[in-house]
Amino acid sequence: MTETPNLVAFTPERLEKVKEIIARYPEGRQKSALLPVLHVAQEQWGWLNSEVMDYVAGILSIQPVEVYEVASFYTMYHLDPVGKHVIEYCRTGPCCLMGGEDVYGHLKQKLGVEAGQTTADGLFTLKEVECLAACGWGPVFQIREQFYMNLTNDKVDQIIEDLSK
Amino acid sequence: MEDIKPQLVKITFDGIEVEVEPGTTIMQAARKIAEADESQAALVPPAMCYYKPLNASGGKCRACLVKVAQGSAKDPRPMPKLVPSCITQVQEGMVVENTTNRGVLDTRKSIVEFLLINHPLDCPICDQAGECHLQDFAFEHGSAKTRYEEERRTFDKIDIGPHVQLHMTRCILCYRCVYTADQITDKRVHGVMNRGDASEISTYIEKAIDNDFSGNVIDVCPVGALTDKTFRFKQRVWFTKPEDAHRDCDKCCGKVTLWYRGDEVLRVTARKNTWGEVNDFICNTCRFDKKKTSDWVLEGPTKVKRSSVISANKYRADLVKKPDFALKLAASQYKPVDDDRAYVTDEDTIRQQSIENNDKANHRSLLAKNN
Amino acid sequence: MAKKILTEHINVPGIETFDVYRKQGGYTAVEKAIKTMTPEEVVEEAKKSGVRGRGGAGFPMGMKWGFLAKPEGVPRYLVCNADESEPGTFKDHHLMKSIPHLLIEGMIISSYALGANKSFIYVRGELMYVIRILEKAIEEAKAQGFLGKNILGSGYDLELIVQPGGGAYICGEETALLESLEGKRGNPRNKPPFPAVKGLYQSPTVVNNVESIANMSWIINNGGDAYAAIGIGRSTGTKLISASGHIEKPGVYEIELGVSVEEFLNSDEYCGGIRKGHHLKALVAGGSSVPILPAHLIMKTANGEDRLMSYESLSDGGFATGTMLGSGGFIVFDETACIVRNTWNFSRFYHHESCGQCSPCREGTGWMEKVLHRIEHGHGSMHDVDLLVDISKKIEGNTICPLGDAAAWPVASAIRHFRDEFVWHITNPHEATQPGAVYRGEMELA
Numbered sequence: 001m002t003e004t005p006n007l008v009a010f011t012p013e014r015l016e017k018v019k020e021i022i023a024r025y026p027e028g029r030q031k032s033a034l035l036p037v038l039h040v041a042q043e044q045w046g047w048l049n050s051e052v053m054d055y056v057a058g059i060l061s062i063q064p065v066e067v068y069e070v071a072s073f074y075t076m077y078h079l080d081p082v083g084k085h086v087i088e089y090c091r092t093g094p095c096c097l098m099g100g101e102d103v104y105g106h107l108k109q110k111l112g113v114e115a116g117q118t119t120a121d122g123l124f125t126l127k128e129v130e131c132l133a134a135c136g137w138g139p140v141f142q143i144r145e146q147f148y149m150n151l152t153n154d155k156v157d158q159i160i161e162d163l164s165k
Numbered sequence: 166m167e168d169i170k171p172q173l174v175k176i177t178f179d180g181i182e183v184e185v186e187p188g189t190t191i192m193q194a195a196r197k198i199a200e201a202d203e204s205q206a207a208l209v210p211p212a213m214c215y216y217k218p219l220n221a222s223g224g225k226c227r228a229c230l231v232k233v234a235q236g237s238a239k240d241p242r243p244m245p246k247l248v249p250s251c252i253t254q255v256q257e258g259m260v261v262e263n264t265t266n267r268g269v270l271d272t273r274k275s276i277v278e279f280l281l282i283n284h285p286l287d288c289p290i291c292d293q294a295g296e297c298h299l300q301d302f303a304f305e306h307g308s309a310k311t312r313y314e315e316e317r318r319t320f321d322k323i324d325i326g327p328h329v330q331l332h333m334t335r336c337i338l339c340y341r342c343v344y345t346a347d348q349i350t351d352k353r354v355h356g357v358m359n360r361g362d363a364s365e366i367s368t369y370i371e372k373a374i375d376n377d378f379s380g381n382v383i384d385v386c387p388v389g390a391l392t393d394k395t396f397r398f399k400q401r402v403w404f405t406k407p408e409d410a411h412r413d414c415d416k417c418c419g420k421v422t423l424w425y426r427g428d429e430v431l432r433v434t435a436r437k438n439t440w441g442e443v444n445d446f447i448c449n450t451c452r453f454d455k456k457k458t459s460d461w462v463l464e465g466p467t468k469v470k471r472s473s474v475i476s477a478n479k480y481r482a483d484l485v486k487k488p489d490f491a492l493k494l495a496a497s498q499y500k501p502v503d504d505d506r507a508y509v510t511d512e513d514t515i516r517q518q519s520i521e522n523n524d525k526a527n528h529r530s531l532l533a534k535n536n
Numbered sequence: 537m538a539k540k541i542l543t544e545h546i547n548v549p550g551i552e553t554f555d556v557y558r559k560q561g562g563y564t565a566v567e568k569a570i571k572t573m574t575p576e577e578v579v580e581e582a583k584k585s586g587v588r589g590r591g592g593a594g595f596p597m598g599m600k601w602g603f604l605a606k607p608e609g610v611p612r613y614l615v616c617n618a619d620e621s622e623p624g625t626f627k628d629h630h631l632m633k634s635i636p637h638l639l640i641e642g643m644i645i646s647s648y649a650l651g652a653n654k655s656f657i658y659v660r661g662e663l664m665y666v667i668r669i670l671e672k673a674i675e676e677a678k679a680q681g682f683l684g685k686n687i688l689g690s691g692y693d694l695e696l697i698v699q700p701g702g703g704a705y706i707c708g709e710e711t712a713l714l715e716s717l718e719g720k721r722g723n724p725r726n727k728p729p730f731p732a733v734k735g736l737y738q739s740p741t742v743v744n745n746v747e748s749i750a751n752m753s754w755i756i757n758n759g760g761d762a763y764a765a766i767g768i769g770r771s772t773g774t775k776l777i778s779a780s781g782h783i784e785k786p787g788v789y790e791i792e793l794g795v796s797v798e799e800f801l802n803s804d805e806y807c808g809g810i811r812k813g814h815h816l817k818a819l820v821a822g823g824s825s826v827p828i829l830p831a832h833l834i835m836k837t838a839n840g841e842d843r844l845m846s847y848e849s850l851s852d853g854g855f856a857t858g859t860m861l862g863s864g865g866f867i868v869f870d871e872t873a874c875i876v877r878n879t880w881n882f883s884r885f886y887h888h889e890s891c892g893q894c895s896p897c898r899e900g901t902g903w904m905e906k907v908l909h910r911i912e913h914g915h916g917s918m919h920d921v922d923l924l925v926d927i928s929k930k931i932e933g934n935t936i937c938p939l940g941d942a943a944a945w946p947v948a949s950a951i952r953h954f955r956d957e958f959v960w961h962i963t964n965p966h967e968a969t970q971p972g973a974v975y976r977g978e979m980e981l982a
Contacts, residue, residue, distance in 0.1 A: 024697050026611070026654070029737055034719035035702045039661065050370045060719075065356045068369035072358040073721040073891075074702025076661045088662075092623045093824060093881045094780040094867050130705065130885050131623040131824075132662055135865070136778060136786035145664040224726040225894050227934055246933045252726055275930035279899040312923055315906040338892060357721070357892075360704070362902040364892035 008055045014040055018059065030060050034070055038077055047078035075129060083118040083125040085163055087111075088142045092131040095138035099152075103139045106153045110160055123164060176259040179208050191250035191261055192229060193217075196440065206472075209440075210263055211273070211302050213280065213387050214339035215251035217442050222344050223251035226337065228276050228302060232269050235260035247272060270306070277307035280337050283318050283362060284388070291335065293389030295402040295474045298441060299337060320365060325355060326373040328380055328394050328453050333365050336390035342366060342382035349446050350376045366390070377416055380452040384435050384443050395453055396424075396432035403474045405431055407467035412460060416448035422467050423458075430456045439470065538805075539766050541754045541774045542747065543790040546634050552669060554676035557637040565753035566682055569645045570690045573756075578649035582752065584760025586772035591617055591708070591745030592823060592863040593938075594847050598760075603732040604650055605740040613741040614647045614655040616749055617713055621660055621705040623824035623885060624865025627776035628746035630788040632659070633666045636673035640696065642749035644682060645756055647694050650742055654695045657746075658713050661700040670698045705889035709937045710743035711735075712891065723893045724937035745863075747776050768794030771846035775861070777806075781868035784808030797821075797843045797850075798835045801868070814870035818954070821850050822862020824882045825942035827949030828875070829859050855949065874974045876961050879950040880908035886943035897940040900931040904947055911958060914965030921958050925951055 010018055018037050025032040037060065041052050053067040060067075071077045078086065089104055111119050111126060118125040134140045137149035148159055173184040178195050185194045192210055199206045210231055215223030223229075230247035238258025247269060250261070263269055281303060288294040320333035338357070343366070346353040354374055358367045368374065374382070382391045405424040412419045424432045433452045435443040455461065469476040550556040557563070569578050583598030604612060616639070620628040632639055639657070647655045659667050674696050677683045685693045699717055701707050707716045711725035714736050735741020751773060755763050764772045771793035777800065780786045785808035791800060801816070802809045810816050819834045820826060837843050838857035843850065850861045869878070887905040892898040904927050907920050928944035935941070951958060957975040961968040968975075 024695075026737065029718070031719035032699075032717060035661070035716065036700050038702065039664070039700055062719075063353055065354055065369065066720075068358060068367075069356040069721055070702070070719065072369070073360045074661070074704050076701075076703035091881075092885055093878050094624050094865075096878070096881055097781045097867070097869065097873060129662075129703070130888055131621055133620045133626040133629040133660065135624050135626050135780035135867070136788065137626075138780065138786075142662060145668075147665075224936060227894055227896055230934060249726070272930065272934055276895060276934075279895045279903075279930070282899050282903060313903065315903065315910075337895070338898065340893075359892075360721070361887065361890040361892040362898050364898070 008051045010040070010044060014044055022060070031062055031066070033060060034062070034067065035074070038067075038071060042077060047080060047082050049079075078125075081118075083122050085123060085143050086125045086127060088127045088129040088132075089115075090130070090132045090134070090138065090140045090142075091128045092135075094131070094135035095140055098138040100139035103151050103153060103156060107141075107156050107160075110156065124160070174255050174257045174259075176255045176257075176261060178261045179263050179265045181205070181208070185255060187255075189255050191231060191233075191248075191253050191255055191259075194255055195250065195261075195263065200439070206439075207305075208264055210250045211298075211306065212251055212440070213298060213302060213337060214341065215249075216339075216341050216344070216385055217440070218446075219341060219344040219348060219385070222339075222341055224249045226276065226280070226339060228273065228280075228306075230269060230272055230276070232262040232266045233259060234262050234266075273306045274308055277303050278311065278313070281307070281311065282313040282315075284337065285317065285319070285334050287335075290398075291389040292392045292397055292402075293335075293386075296441075297389060298387035318362060323371075324373075324394070325368060326375050326379055328449065329374065329383060330392050330394050330397065331366060332390050332392065333367070334390075335388050336366055337388055338364055338366075339387055341385040341387070342391055345381050345385050345446075346374070346379075349381060350378050352376065377448045377450070378446060380449045381435065381443070381446045384437070384446075387441075393432055393452075395456075399431045400426050405475075407469065407475070409436065409464040409467050410461035411464065412451065412455065412462060414448060414451055417451060418445040418447065419451060420445055421447055421451055421461075423461060423463075428458070430458060432456075436467070538790075538792045538795065539774060540790050541763075541766075542631060542638065542750055542776060543635075543788075546631075551635050552633075552637075552673065554637060554673065554680060557635070558680075561757075562637055562753075563641055563677075563680075563682055565756035566641055566644045567688060569756050570648055570688050570692060575649045575651055578645060578756065581755055581760035582646075582649065585751070585755045585763035586760075586770065587748060587751050587755065587763060588771070588847065589745055590747035590751075590775065590863070592622065592825070594861065597744060597748050600732070600744070601646075601650060601742060603730070604742055605733045606651070607740070611654065611737075611739050612650055612652045613736045613739055614643065614650050614652040615710075615713065615717065615736060615741060615743045616643060616655070616657040616746055617708060617710065617743050618657050618659040618663075618746045619701055619705075619708040619713060620746070620863075621708050621889075622863050622865055623882065624778060624780055624820060624867040625823045625863045626778045626780075627788045627864060629663060629666065630778075631746060631750060631776065632663075633669055636666075636670050637677065638750045638753065639746055640670070640673055640677055640683075642752040643696055644677075644687070644694060645752045646742075646744065646749050647696075648692055652742075653693050654697065656697050656699050656717060656736075658699045658701060658707070658717055660707070661702050664700065667698050667700055674698065704891075705885075706891045706937070706939055709939065712937065713743060714741065721891070723891050724939075726936055766792055768844065768846050769848055771848060771861075775845070775864055777845070777864040777866050779807050779866045779868070781866075782811050782814060782870035782873065783868045784811055791845055793844075793846045794849075795845050796835075797845055800845055800866075801834075807866075807868070810868065810870055814872065816868065817871045817873060818869040818875060820859075820865065820867040820869075820946075821845075822860045823865030824867070824885065825938075825945055826860040826862040827855050827858075827945050828879075828953065829949075830953040833857050833953075855945070856952075859949070871976070872972075872974055875950055875954040875957050876908070876912050876968075876975075879947055880905065880912045882946045883908050883943070886939065890939060890943070894936045894940075896931045897935045897943065900927050900940070901943045903927055904943070908947070911961050912969075914961070914969040916958075916962040916965070918959070918962055920962065921951060921955065924948075 021036045022030050022033045054064045057064040057067045115128045139151040140149050174187050175184045183198050195209045199209050210229035213226035213228045229250045231250045233244040235241045237256030322332045325331050354372050355368045383393050408423045410423045421433050423430045435447045545560040579601050587597050588594045704722045706712045707722040709724045712722040716722045731741040767773050774790050777789050789806045800806045816831050820828050837852040847861045851858045883905040887901040890897045890901045928948040931940045932944040960975045
């Protein structure tokens with residue numbers, strides 16, 4: 001499991017990045033930075049707990065509830081602790097036509113978890129997501145920024161093995 | 166009078182012409198008709214999310230959709246889709262159909278159905294019953310039956326602050342309470358979390374909504390999702406007697422309605438207009454802490470709509486309708502039970518239907534056996 | 537070989553870099569537009585080209601630009617919609633990752649035409665690696681003087697910002713996208729006011745799809761008339777089609793609008809035909825939102841004319857026998873595909889992606905999904921089929937944004953053309969719920 005942040009502050013590099021993001025928008029429109037800044041926060045802490053969100057609200061001078069509303073609306077933000085690797089598996093039609101459901105079944109069996117759960121060793125969290133805009137290369141899942149495409153049972157085994165090392 | 170007239174915009178609403186100022190919405194134009202002639206009140210589109218005192222409210226529930234049969238005198242084409250009357254502005258020469266359009270009424274019936282599929286039918290134990298906009302809406306526009314057989318979403322009741330309870334299961338996501346917190350308090354701590362039919366009004370982490378005007382969310386809530394904890398389960402609203410009263414208050418206007426049972430003030434609310442909208446928001450001190458008659462200067466009984474259940478069997482003998490009037494009213498408002506199933510009395514047919522209705526249940530048990 | 541406007545150089549090694557892109561004639565259109573044309577002239581070329589919005593709606597881009605309000609002293613914005621999330625559509629993803637400078641060049645030209653000094657590319661957050669590619673390309677273009685202050689000494693300034701989304705299909709709807717860009721929940725706005733009058737930060741704004749904007753460099757280099765000469769009728773130019781499903785060669789193809797569906801599906805230049813040993817059963821031609829067509833209505837229209845890949849031909853026959861080009865998400869189903877399961881799957885998608893703001897969509901999408909789930913899992917009843925049609929009708933046209941329609945159409949069309957298959961699921965629940973079970977009743981395959 002990713003550790004719960006006890007000292008909530010961006011690293012100096014990330015704080016620089018956040019400042020650069022905020023500066024992109026016109027005067028008084030710093031709330032526009034919310035989505036990108038939440039991505040930066042998630043990069044640092046793995047997931048967004050309420051202290052992190054309150055911290056982000058402070059940086060952008062908005063109410064904490066505005067951050068909660070947004071973070072809970074979008075599916076990419078994890079509001080609960082997650083494992084080291086979050087597997088975001090596409091469950092939408094075109095991937096299913098390419099055998100996505102069978103491969104998903106295999107993956108679940110391999111990991112021994114259902115959607116939304118994390119493996120006992122804390123390595124993998126499995127999430128079902130909707131279309132990842134890679135339908136021609138399905139079945140597809142994503143771990144952080146990496147797309148894994150044209151999945152088969154064997155490929156899945158290999159990926160899981162590599163990431164378990 | 167003559168020189169003001171050219172500035173007004175004339176529209177036809179359900180066959181009635183009305184002149185309103187430019188920028189007026191169709192809804193406000195319809196309300197203007199009804200305010201001039203109370204007998205036309207039924208023409209006004211229902212509003213479940215729109216709330217005039219709150220900026221940006223409206224457009225969400227789709228209860229007030231109407232047909233614009235003619236866009237304007239200049240461009241007489243009809244609008245291709247039904248439009249929300251609460252946020253659509255009138256144009257000179259616009260022709261609007263509401264109760265005169267079958268499609269509008271059908272759509273409205275389906276909006277009732279949509280709003281009810283995830284709403285518990287717990288009116289018998291809900292404090293809002295009797296002054297619930299959803300109850301009125303369903304009664305006036307809904308169907309007598311539901312076609313929804315799936316599971317309904319439910320939430321646990323939570324206290325948000327010492328005086329207000331949130332029962333999210335009843336919420337229809339009108340966003341009024343969010344706008345209220347945004348617009349009349351300085352710091353909003355509740356909002357809409359998640360999305361789709363998993364959306365919920367929440368503070369996310371348990372936080373009390375604590376400011377002098379937080380109680381107003383109770384008044385704006387169209388259903389029983391936000392209720393006054395000091396009044397919960399005290400009394401059905403139709404057994405209470407509303408009296409207008411005021412006091413000198415340093416925080417708000419101090420103009421309220423006191424709800425009596427005998428000599429006891431059971432609750433205090435803001436005063437509302439004909440459309441159920443508060444005239445002036447009131448502070449929590451007036452609402453929750455001033456529950457003695459001696460706190461107030463009484464002004465007299467609150468005017469209650471005759472159609473309201475609150476006015477039934479009440480104290481104003483002079484307002485009790487004469488039987489012939491009541492009968493006439495009943496006749497004018499009579500409508501057949503809105504249910505398009507064929508009613509049959511023939512025994513064989515009933516038996517056959519009952520077999521068909523059981524089909525699904527049988528199917529399931531068969532399936533369970535086979536598996 | 538058919539004309540290639542967007543993908544001509546896409547396979548050139550290193551095309552994602554400024555230098556290689558420049559060598560292939562890149563950024564000459566920016567030079568031409570900024571040095572030799574007025575913004576109005578650029579708009580005029582866009583109008584002449586007849587290029588239509590490639591995000592799905594198909595509204596002429598030049599006309600959309602023409603609606604932009606231009607009040608004095610108020611900034612105007614151009615926002616590129618790169619929130620590609622429609623199931624079956626992955627062309628923008630492909631284009632941006634392969635040839636990012638094409639979009640950036642288009643953004644510079646379009647921003648210049650509209651008088652925008654700060655423009656945004658809103659990319660769905662899942663494509664973070666594409667965002668990094670775009671940001672790198674922007675840095676390169678800036679270093680070469682094509683972005684930033686005083687571009688090419690013209691006095692025109694432009695800042696280009698790549699904004700990541702957070703995971704929400706609804707942000708592909710332009711007003712939801714603007715809300716999201718303002719750091720809010722992706723709730724679509726009520727219209728009017730339209731973005732052309734009050735958009736981003738309440739200022740006049742144009743929102744255009746990636747592919748639409750990427751066309752601009754070719755249009756400026758070759759002229760709007762040359763663009764309009766490609767294609768057929770009011771379907772001018774080329775179109776990127778994302779092909780997926782049961783075909784030999786899934787992928788992104790650039791077609792001249794007007795090529796026949798048969799050629800697109802069967803020729804080796806494109807899809808390469810249905811995968812070996814199988815037969816065509818159904819087609820979704822324009823992304824999951826558009827009506828599904830059965831085999832007998834795919835190659836020919838109801839009138840027996842050849843069905844073409846164009847806005848008009850695909851919608852020939854209305855929804856009764858036609859469909860839409862939409863965003864060009866071409867999903868092919870062979871006889872092993874279960875239409876009921878697929879309809880449930882799409883319906884689950886829309887249920888999951890509804891923002892929840894207006895009641896017909898919030899409640900209706902969930903209701904449809906639950907009923908379809910029941911049918912698919914052997915618990916349906918006969919009245920469920922008509923119930924689904926009725927729910928879809930009650931959602932369609934009654935919502936704030938087009939997501940309601942997008943959720944209603946796949947369900948209504950699947951039942952319109954494949955009612956037997958739904959009925960079979962209901963009357964044969966045991967058989968239908970076996971793994972891999974598919975209805976093999978009387979059905980025309982091609």
